[in-house]
Every structure is written in structure tokens, then in C-alpha cells.
Amino acid sequence: MATAGKETPSRPCSVCESVVWFELQPEDVWGTPHHATRRALEASAKSCRLCSMILRAAISNYRDSQGRRSGKGYWRRFNAIKYHDGSSVRDITYVKELGAYMPASLRDDNKGFGRSILAATGIITADGLHVDDDREVPNLELLKVGEDESADLPVWLYGNWWSAREPSGPEDTSHLRLMGVGARFGKTRSHFDAVNCKPDQAHIRGGSLGICTSDDSLFSQIPGRLREMNSDSDIAIGRLEKWLKDCSLNHPLCGSPPLNPALPTRVIDVFASDRGVAVFKSIGMRGRYVTLSHCWGTSSRLMATKESMKDLEEGIAVSFLPKTFQDAINITKRLGIKYLWIDCLCIIQDDPEDWEREASAMSQVYRNSYLTISAAASQDSYSGCFPKRDNDSYISPATISLGYTTPREATGPRSQSMVYEHTTQLGKKNTIYLFEEWLPGSSYYSPQNTEMGSFGKRFDPIADEPLSTRAWTLQERLLSPRIIHYARDQMYFECESCMNSEDGFTFGDIFFGMKRLLQTQRIPHNLHGLSSSAGVSFIAGQDAGGMYLGARWQGGWLSLIENYTMRNLTVRQDKLTALSGVARAVAEETKDLYFAGLWGRHFTEDLCWRMYPQEEIDDRRDAKNTPVKGKVLGTVRRPAEYRAPSWSWASLDGPVRHIPLSYSKLVSKIIKCSTIPAGKDPYGRVSGGRLDIQVMYLQISNGTRGVRLIPPQGPVYEVKPHDPKRWDRHGIPVEIDLEDDRGISIGALHLDLPSEPISYPYYALFLDPSKALILQSKELEPKRNIDGTDVTDTLASKPILTTCDINRNVAQNPQMKDYTFKAILDAVRVGVGVFVKADKKSLDPRGEEKEPEPWDEAKDGKLTLDKILHVSGDESWGPITKEDAKVWVSII
Numbered sequence: 001m002a003t004a005g006k007e008t009p010s011r012p013c014s015v016c017e018s019v020v021w022f023e024l025q026p027e028d029v030w031g032t033p034h035h036a037t038r039r040a041l042e043a044s045a046k047s048c049r050l051c052s053m054i055l056r057a058a059i060s061n062y063r064d065s066q067g068r069r070s071g072k073g074y075w076r077r078f079n080a081i082k083y084h085d086g087s088s089v090r091d092i093t094y095v096k097e098l099g100a101y102m103p104a105s106l107r108d109d110n111k112g113f114g115r116s117i118l119a120a121t122g123i124i125t126a127d128g129l130h131v132d133d134d135r136e137v138p139n140l141e142l143l144k145v146g147e148d149e150s151a152d153l154p155v156w157l158y159g160n161w162w163s164a165r166e167p168s169g170p171e172d173t174s175h176l177r178l179m180g181v182g183a184r185f186g187k188t189r190s191h192f193d194a195v196n197c198k199p200d201q202a203h204i205r206g207g208s209l210g211i212c213t214s215d216d217s218l219f220s221q222i223p224g225r226l227r228e229m230n231s232d233s234d235i236a237i238g239r240l241e242k243w244l245k246d247c248s249l250n251h252p253l254c255g256s257p258p259l260n261p262a263l264p265t266r267v268i269d270v271f272a273s274d275r276g277v278a279v280f281k282s283i284g285m286r287g288r289y290v291t292l293s294h295c296w297g298t299s300s301r302l303m304a305t306k307e308s309m310k311d312l313e314e315g316i317a318v319s320f321l322p323k324t325f326q327d328a329i330n331i332t333k334r335l336g337i338k339y340l341w342i343d344c345l346c347i348i349q350d351d352p353e354d355w356e357r358e359a360s361a362m363s364q365v366y367r368n369s370y371l372t373i374s375a376a377a378s379q380d381s382y383s384g385c386f387p388k389r390d391n392d393s394y395i396s397p398a399t400i401s402l403g404y405t406t407p408r409e410a411t412g413p414r415s416q417s418m419v420y421e422h423t424t425q426l427g428k429k430n431t432i433y434l435f436e437e438w439l440p441g442s443s444y445y446s447p448q449n450t451e452m453g454s455f456g457k458r459f460d461p462i463a464d465e466p467l468s469t470r471a472w473t474l475q476e477r478l479l480s481p482r483i484i485h486y487a488r489d490q491m492y493f494e495c496e497s498c499m500n501s502e503d504g505f506t507f508g509d510i511f512f513g514m515k516r517l518l519q520t521q522r523i524p525h526n527l528h529g530l531s532s533s534a535g536v537s538f539i540a541g542q543d544a545g546g547m548y549l550g551a552r553w554q555g556g557w558l559s560l561i562e563n564y565t566m567r568n569l570t571v572r573q574d575k576l577t578a579l580s581g582v583a584r585a586v587a588e589e590t591k592d593l594y595f596a597g598l599w600g601r602h603f604t605e606d607l608c609w610r611m612y613p614q615e616e617i618d619d620r621r622d623a624k625n626t627p628v629k630g631k632v633l634g635t636v637r638r639p640a641e642y643r644a645p646s647w648s649w650a651s652l653d654g655p656v657r658h659i660p661l662s663y664s665k666l667v668s669k670i671i672k673c674s675t676i677p678a679g680k681d682p683y684g685r686v687s688g689g690r691l692d693i694q695v696m697y698l699q700i701s702n703g704t705r706g707v708r709l710i711p712p713q714g715p716v717y718e719v720k721p722h723d724p725k726r727w728d729r730h731g732i733p734v735e736i737d738l739e740d741d742r743g744i745s746i747g748a749l750h751l752d753l754p755s756e757p758i759s760y761p762y763y764a765l766f767l768d769p770s771k772a773l774i775l776q777s778k779e780l781e782p783k784r785n786i787d788g789t790d791v792t793d794t795l796a797s798k799p800i801l802t803t804c805d806i807n808r809n810v811a812q813n814p815q816m817k818d819y820t821f822k823a824i825l826d827a828v829r830v831g832v833g834v835f836v837k838a839d840k841k842s843l844d845p846r847g848e849e850k851e852p853e854p855w856d857e858a859k860d861g862k863l864t865l866d867k868i869l870h871v872s873g874d875e876s877w878g879p880i881t882k883e884d885a886k887v888w889v890s891i892i
């Protein structure tokens with residue numbers, strides 16, 4: 001049972017007590033009468049807390065109807081294009097103001113469903129900040145309703161009903177879930193009669209009161225629950241059992257868990273004796289078992305060693321074990337499962353042979369486990385699985401998703417609970433909790449989806465837990481078919497089909513799932529990279545609009561690496577090892593080849609990564625699109641010891657992001673790739689590697705702007721530092737002046753280690769027309785003075801044969817046209833470059849060079865920043881074409 005609020009709630013008035021909450025009609029159907037006039041509600045609000053909450057909700061609704069910007073981003077209104085009064089047939093269009101480019105269910109048919117128009121008026125950043133033009137925070141206390149306008153009007157309540165799934169037909173309402181309650185003033189129960197409602201506009205404003213109930217199957221229409229303060233409670237264990245049962249019975253994607261999987265080499269028998277447990281060698285036995293995912297921490301810990309294994313096998317009192325293990329044993333026992341696997345008790349830590357064998361079996365251990373207990377909030381084995389939640393206010397995932405920071409106080413001063421007696425089952429009682437919390441509107445004809453992400457920012461609720469900062473735990477989460485996360489705020493259940501929060505929400509995205517990962521590893525090449533109708537998400541760090549849904553960016557390998565590279569490792573050389581379980585599982589299922597973190601069938605896509613230590617946001621609130629730096633995500637470092645070839649993200653430490661390529665316009669060709677395993681595991685450490693690639697190749701020099709290197713013939717192919725009047729992007733500005741009809745391209749270099757001194761020349765190796773790997777020659781030669789003499793003891797990078805050189809050669813010797821030119825071997829990657837095509841016409845007719853800035857072109861409607869950001873796969877924005885001469889380059 002939840003802890004009591006700071007105040008004892010007052011008893012609701014008789015009007016409030018008589019409301020049948022879960023029978024309230026949706027917002028755009030009929031209102032349910034509450035107090036007869038606003039005056040009566042105000043009088044009752046003095047003694048009834050619920051009436052005062054309803055009053056605030058109705059006033060807030062009234063205020064929104066006046067068209068004032070409140071600072072909230074939300075579904076502001078439905079513009080009824082045409083409707084027939086009293087009939088259910090209408091065409092409605094709504095403007096969704098909450099974050100553009102969030103997927104909405106587009107149901108555009110003639111049955112009256114809404115059609116969404118996405119409007120870009122706000123940004124939701126990856127850390128949940130909602131930026132809007134109008135940041136005014138509404139103060140409900142100060143709001144006054146016009147004295148004569150609504151004083152004598154009745155008060156109407158409505159339900160904020162959302163959809164749990166697609167309805168099976170027009171009459172089906174079983175998918176509807178009551179998430180909240182709203183109130184309005186109006187002449188009649190029709191929402192078109194709400195105060196300040198224009199006769200042709202249906203105002204859908206959402207619910208200002210959240211609703212929860214106690215655990216009872218009769219209340220399936222209300223998914224909201226109070227989270228348990230202690231996840232050890234019987235209610236909490238009951239919720240876990242319910243989730244497990246639901247997964248086994250109702251999730252076709254998950255299937256029922258195997259009854260009798262092979263047990264890991266060693267398991268803990270939790271029922272070994274009354275007060276103790278014992279490690280037990282399974283030797284071919286089968287049975288259900290539970291696994292633990294936890295942070296080891298730095299404190300001294302009990303673990304299996306050659307010496308202690310005998311004692312562990314003979315049995316050990318539970319009280320001797322660290323708290324996290326005790327809690328895991330407790331959960332396992334209460335679920336009635338006999339075996340538990342904990343890495344540090346089941347693998348002999350000081351026996352390298354045992355460790356290597358068991359570590360390579362880890363993918364099977366987690367994949368066959370019945371349930372993984374994730375001690376998400378624990379820093380080490382001594383903190384236990386059940387975090388202390390002594391404060392009864394928290395910010396619900398729904399609120400976070402909307403970008404707000406208002407805490408939910410289901411038992412606080414702005415809340416009301418009441419015991420509800422079932423009318424159908426005498427004597428059966430539930431408690432209903434109402435509290436102030438805003439949720440977006442939902443129409444009966446186009447109900448909002450209860451999935452997180454369909455009405456706000458997508459996010460992983462476990463992302464900030466201590467467990468998610470550790471590299472090893474990523475594959476534990478990914479490989480486990482079912483996980484219970486004991487997070488700081490509440491419990492979350494995750495399986496291959498869903499992720500649910502204890503307070504009643506579903507997360508649309510499964511952040512880690514083997515099925516999703518394998519499915520995206522099997523996608524054909526035409527579903528790689530940018531889609532033909534691509535866009536760029538307004539949600540910083542999210543790829544919602546730009547990539548094919550379900551491709552390797554969402555729940556696939558690319559998103560996995562982006563997540564993995566933000567995590568910490570105690571042993572830095574484990575960078576590839578801590579991911580080897582997943583790599584092995586993927587290779588076994590797809591028969592693909594693995595090269596130090598990159599996959600053979602997706603190699604070019606995997607190759608286009610960049611370091612991303614800090615969030616980069618284009619602040620769209622001003623027309624200038626100022627680039628700003630957001631949240632720091634990590635530090636970029638080069639490890640002291642060799643770890644991987646430079647083209648692999650595993651060669652560096654620090655957060656990585658992948659840049660989407662126009663896959664239909666690739667201008668590079670992978671010739672061959674190889675890596676040398678450092679040990680027995682082909683998915684673990686590597687001691688070397690080489691990539692041979694055929695590409696279009698430009699030199700980047702530090703040539704002064706305005707100085708052109710005019711060769712005897714052919715165009716100048718050179719990337720130069722760019723010195724714009726205003727640079728509205730991130731990265732080092734550069735330009736390519738292709739002195740043919742392609743004009744000037746501007747772009748940005750993103751060096752992997754910007755802190756290292758820049759040493760030209762660099763080489764831009766184009767993967768697609770606009771994105772290039774930036775390389776440096778590893779070979780050095782003496783540095784020359786201007787007069788040609790050597791500078792003693794100084795070495796400079798040896799130039800590489802570039803496409804420019806080849807063009808000159810071919811011009812002189814046309815018979816060399818079909819030759820393959822080998823550039824110098826052993827180049828190393830130092831970063832990536834991204835280019836935007838500009839127009840030759842940006843040069844002023846007087847011959848003065850004008851900045852080829854995209855926004856300069858906006859006036860004639862040719863090239864706008866918006867167009868560039870919404871890069872279309874059908875158009876090449878980069879300067880390079882497939883016809884450009886290519887060279888053969890080896891990268892180590």
C-alpha cells in the first residue's frame with residue numbers, strides 16, 4: 001500500500017461521490033453533468049478537494065479556449081471542417097502542436113477518423129526539455145473567468161480515453177482506456193457548446209486530472225496504478241506474476257518460455273535448505289532458471305574462486321550474501337523457481353579457463369533464462385534490488401515524455417482518493433485516485449495511443465539508472481527474453497513485445513530485443529540509410545522522420561552501438577569482449593561476418609560513424625538556426641593500447657553516432673576487409689585489421705581561402721578550410737570548389753579527436769555523394785622548406801595519390817582510363833565530413849564571391865536550410881558522382 005499523503009484528503013461532496021468515473025464519455029461525445037453552475041462548483045470547492053481540482057481543470061480548459069498560448073505543447077484543437085450536428089459522421093483535421101515529426105496513426109478515410117497535420121512549433125530535446133516560443137508558465141490560481149460569461153453555466157466532466165490497440169471494428173470500444181478526466185463549462189452537454197468554443201471548432205484539450213485505481217481485474221478500463229513504494233511487497237510481486245503470465249499467454253512474438261531449457265554449467269539452488277542456498281553443477285540437467293543483471297561495484301564482494309567454490313557448493317546462509325543477491329533469491333523463491341544464475345557466484349573468477357568458457361556461453365545463459373532480474377538502481381551488490389522510494393511524488397514517464405517536470409502526487413495535497421463500490425458486484429470495493437496531471441487530448445473518433453512515443457518523446461525509462469552506465473549489462477538486457485527492472489522510480493517489465501511501467505503506461509519502442517535486432521540485421525540494402533522521403537527529426541538525437549521505421553537505427557545494431565559506446569568499462573580492453581555475446585548470437589542467426597564491431601552485409605552503413613561527445617542541437621526558435629551544444633554525453637579518448645583498426649568505433653572511447661548515407665547513391669565499393677582475433681573468440685579482442693576500399697578521394701589542405709591551385713588541366717578537386725561570415729552548423733567548416741559546373745560545396749569536418757593538433761593534409765574518402773571518411777596518411781616523409789631543402793628532424797604525412805592526380809594522369813594518357821590506381825597503403829581514419837551542395841549561381845555577377853549559404857537561396861525558393869535538413873534520398877546534395885575517378889585505399 002502506498003504511503004499516506006501529507007494531508008488527509010477531505011471527503012468528496014455528494015456530487016463528486018456519485019460520478020461513475022469509468023463511464024465518463026470521451027471528450028468529443030457528451031459531457032457528464034457535475035455541479036449545476038460554476039458558482040455552485042466554486043462554493044463546493046471550499047470544502048471538497050475534488051471540486052477544487054475540477055474547478056482548476058475547467059478554468060484551465062476555458063483559458064485554453066481563448067486561444068492563449070500557455071507554453072504547453074499539445075494537441076491544441078480540432079478544426080471541424082464539416083460536421084453534421086448530432087451525427088457521428090464528420091471530417092476533422094487536427095493540428096498537433098506537440099513536437100513535429102512524431103509518428104501519428106494516419107487514418108485518413110471517410111469514416112470520420114482524424115487526419116493529422118504535423119506542425120513544427122516546438123522542439124523536444126533528447127533530455128526531455130520542451131522548448132516552445134511561449135514559455136509562460138500558467139498560474140491557475142490567478143486565472144479568473146469572466147464574471148457573467150460562465151457563472152451560471154453548468155459544469156461537465158469528460159473522460160480522456162486512449163487506445164490500447166487498433167479496434168477490431170467501428171463498434172469495438174474494448175480497446176479504450178481511461179487515462180484522465182477533464183472538465184469544462186458549457187450550455188449543453190455537447191462539446192460544441194463549451195464556453196468560448198467557436199461553433200465550427202471542437203476543442204479537444206486533454207485531461208487535467210490523471211486517474212489511477214487499485215489492482216483489480218474489473219478495472220481493466222483504467223490502466224493507471226499507484227506504483228508500489230517497496231517493490232518487495234505482495235502487490236509488486238503480484239504485478240510481476242501478472243506481467244509474466246500475460247507475456248506467456250498473449251504475446252505471439254515472445255511465445256511461451258521454454259519449460260525445460262538446459263541449465264547453465266553452474267546454478268544456485270535457492271531451495272537447497274531452509275536458510276541457505278547452494279551452488280550446484282548442473283551436468284546436463286534441465287530446468288527453469290532466473291538470471292541476475294547487476295552492477296558489481298568496487299566494494300569487496302563475495303565471489304566464486306577456486307578456493308571458495310567448495311563452500312558455495314556445500315551451501316551458504318542467505319544472510320551471508322550481499323543484499324542484491326539476497327533480494328534476487330527472494331524474488332526467485334516467490335516465483336516458485338528453483339534455480340538462479342549470478343555471474344560472480346557461478347563462474348570461477350580466478351580460473352581463466354573457466355572464465356573464458358563461461359563468458360562465451362553467456363549469450364545462451366541469458367537467452368534461455370525464464371526471467372532476468374535487473375537491479376537497475378543499484379550501484380553495487382550491497383544496495384539490494386529494491387530501491388527506497390520514500391517520497392510519494394515522482395515524475396511519471398508520460399509527463400517526461402511530454403517534456404514537463406511536474407511531479408505526480410497521487411496521494412499529495414492536489415489529489416483525492418475515494419473508495420468505489422462496484423454496482424455489479426456487491427461488497428467489492430476499489431479505490432480510485434484522481435490527481436492533477438495533464439495529458440494530451442484524445443478524440444473518440446481518433447483516440448490517442450497509450451504507447452509512449454505516440455504522444456511525446458520516445459525514451460528509455462531505464463537509460464539513467466546506474467545499471468545502464470555499465471557496458472557489460474547491455475548484452476544482458478538485450479539477450480534476456482523477459483526482464484523486470486527495479487528502477488529508482490518504479491518497476492518496468494520488458495519483453496520482446498512490450499515494455500510496461502508499473503503506473504500503467506506502455507512504451508512503444510522495445511529498446512533492446514534480440515528479435516528486433518535480428519530482423520533489422522536482415523533488411524535488404526534498399527532499406528538502409530536515408531529513405532526517399534527522408535526528413536530530419538525535430539527531436540534532437542532521434543531519427544524519427546529520417547530513416548525507415550524498423551531499420552537498423554531503431555532497435556537495430558546502429559542504435560545498439562550508439563547506446564553501448566556511452567557506457568563505461570572497468571577493463572578498457574573489454575570493449576569488444578563485453579559485446580561478444582550479442583555478436584556471436586547475431587552471427588549464428590544471420591551467418592553474417594563480423595569485423596571488430598561492424599557487419600559484413602552492412603559494412604558501408606556501419607562505417608559511417610562519428611564521435612558525438614556532446615549533443616548538437618539546431619535551435620529552431622530563431623530564424624537563424626543557431627547551432628547549440630546540449631547535454632554532455634561522454635569524453636572521447638584514444639586508448640593507450642591498440643584495440644581495433646581505426647575504421648572501427650571500438651578503436652576509440654566515447655559516444656558514437658551514425659550518419660545516414662544515401663544508400664541508393666553510394667560512390668564507394670568495399671573490396672575486402674579482415675581482422676586478426678587476439679584470442680580464441682572470433683567475436684572478442686582483435687590485434688589488427690585492414691580495410692580495402694575503392695573510392696573517390698579528395699585532399700584537404702590548409703590552403704588559404706581564395707587561393708586556387710590551378711593545375712595544368714582538369715578541375716581542381718580540393719577540400720579547403722571554409723571561412724564563412726556565419727557558420728550555422730557544428731563541426732569545422734570546409735568547402736570544395738569543383739571548378740566545373742558543380743560549383744562550390746560547403747560542409748563540416750567532424751574530427752574524432754578535435755583536441756589533437758590538426759595536421760594537414762587530410763583526405764576525404766567519399767562513401768556517398770556528400771559523406772566522407774576523413775583519413776590521414778600513416779607514412780611520413782621529411783618536411784621540406786620552401787626552397788626544397790629538408791627541415792632536419794621533422795616529418796610530415798606523405799601525400800596520397802588523389803582523384804585529382806588521377807584525373808590529370810588520365811587526361812594526359814587516355815589509355816589509363818580503365819586502370820585501378822592504388823593510393824598509398826596504411827591510411828588511418830581521423831573523422832568524417834559531411835557536405836551540402838551549393839549552387840554556382842551563388843556567385844555574385846560582379847565576380848565577388850558571396851557566401852554559398854543555403855539560406856541565401858531561400859528567396860528564389862531553390863535551396864533552403866529546411867530543404868537541406870530534409871535531405872531527400874532522391875537527390876544528391878553532395879558534390880560527388882559515380883563518374884568521378886576512384887582509387888584503391890587501404891585503411892588500418
Ligand SMILES: [Zn+2]
Nearest residue numbers: 013016048051
Ligand atoms: Zn466535489
Ligand SMILES: [Zn+2]
Nearest residue numbers: 247251254495
Ligand atoms: Zn512478452
